[in-house]
Amino acid sequence: MDAATCRRLFASSLRAALATSGLRGPHIVPIVFAVDENRLYTAIDQKPKTTNRLQRLKNIERDPAVAVLADRYADDWASLWWVRADGVASTVTDSETRAHGLDLLAAKYPAYRDQRPHGALIAIDVTSWKGWSAAGAAS
Amino acid sequence: MDAATCRRLFASSLRAALATSGLRGPHIVPIVFAVDENRLYTAIDQKPKTTNRLQRLKNIERDPAVAVLADRYADDWASLWWVRADGVASTVTDSETRAHGLDLLAAKYPAYRDQRPHGALIAIDVTSWKGWSAAGAAS
Numbered sequence: 001m002d003a004a005t006c007r008r009l010f011a012s013s014l015r016a017a018l019a020t021s022g023l024r025g026p027h028i029v030p031i032v033f034a035v036d037e038n039r040l041y042t043a044i045d046q047k048p049k050t051t052n053r054l055q056r057l058k059n060i061e062r063d064p065a066v067a068v069l070a071d072r073y074a075d076d077w078a079s080l081w082w083v084r085a086d087g088v089a090s091t092v093t094d095s096e097t098r099a100h101g102l103d104l105l106a107a108k109y110p111a112y113r114d115q116r117p118h119g120a121l122i123a124i125d126v127t128s129w130k131g132w133s134a135a136g137a138a139s
Numbered sequence: 140m141d142a143a144t145c146r147r148l149f150a151s152s153l154r155a156a157l158a159t160s161g162l163r164g165p166h167i168v169p170i171v172f173a174v175d176e177n178r179l180y181t182a183i184d185q186k187p188k189t190t191n192r193l194q195r196l197k198n199i200e201r202d203p204a205v206a207v208l209a210d211r212y213a214d215d216w217a218s219l220w221w222v223r224a225d226g227v228a229s230t231v232t233d234s235e236t237r238a239h240g241l242d243l244l245a246a247k248y249p250a251y252r253d254q255r256p257h258g259a260l261i262a263i264d265v266t267s268w269k270g271w272s273a274a275g276a277a278s
Contacts (some may be wrong), residue, residue: 015212019158019165025204026158027164029211030221065164073154073169077250082169111216 001047001083002138006129010037010083013070014108018042020059020066020089027055031070032112034104038126040068040085041092041101044119057120060089066124081133087126097123140275145268149222150174152209154249159179159198159205159228165204167240169237172207173243177265179207179224180231182251183258196259199228205263220272226265236262 001009010016012072018031033042044057066089071082092098099119106112140148149155157170172181183196199205205228210221231237238262245251 010192013216015210017156017158017167019167019206020158021160021165025202026167026209027208028156028165028167028206028223030210039201046185048278060206063164063246067158067165067167069156069167069169071154071156071169073151075249080169084167086164096229138197 001131001133003129006085006131007035008084009081009131009133010070010085010129013072013083016068016070018056018066018068020056021063022055023062027059029056031068032105032109034101034108036101036104039047040087040124040126041104041121042124043102043105043117043121044114045115045117055068056122057091058069060091060122063089064088068124078134079134080130083129083131085124085126086128086130087124089122089124092123140272141251142268145222145224145270146174146177147238148220148270148272149209149224149268152211152222155207155209157195157205157207159195159196160202161198162201166198169194170247171206171244173240173247175240175243179226180243180260182244182257182260183252184240184251184256185198196230196236196261199230201259203227203229207263217273220270220274222268222270224263224265225267225269226263228261228263231260231262247248 031042068085158167170181188278
């Protein structure tokens, strides 16, 4: 599956899983995200978070290498696909970039139009798109 | 969310994301799995796999600490939940344990009843169940 197809499928997904490296092993959380060319944006919203959910920020600060997975599951395994984006994460500090990222998130998610995220905005610069689809594998 | 609730929700999910530690960062793949008390089983089936998909086995051999995420996404964010199982992964070599794990997988997935996985069976001994639900957070 080429990078353009991977990115298109990935962007079509409403949620993904973000893996970061912790001191005692990998850490993984579900995220919502927006795709902007080879960059992903995901935000920490204003809801109360447990220490565990914020672990992602600590991990990224120490080791910015991350992997993000979007996939489709179905009872019919002939329609499965997944796409993995490997990249480098950072917390957005520039206010224009933040506004742009939040605009993209609000355009994708109605819940973010009602209430914009107030927490950190994470940018992930994707260095590799990899994917697999059952349809592609069978052809 | 207590461990029993986490495990019940996790077991109700048909797919999860498995994060392992690679040399250049975290690695993440979608998996199907069966839950047996505090153990998860997931198999490599007989379909052709790319080098990337088998990366999980190499990673586990070098660093058995893994994290597995099951979650529910919905447009209505009030019904979201996720559960993360942190644990220690190993490849099952004992034939009785392998048969037991495959039985559990076949009981959960019709596709595995039609054709049992022929590849490696991974066992993940869960050391921690953590979870969050929007319903629980709001109450």
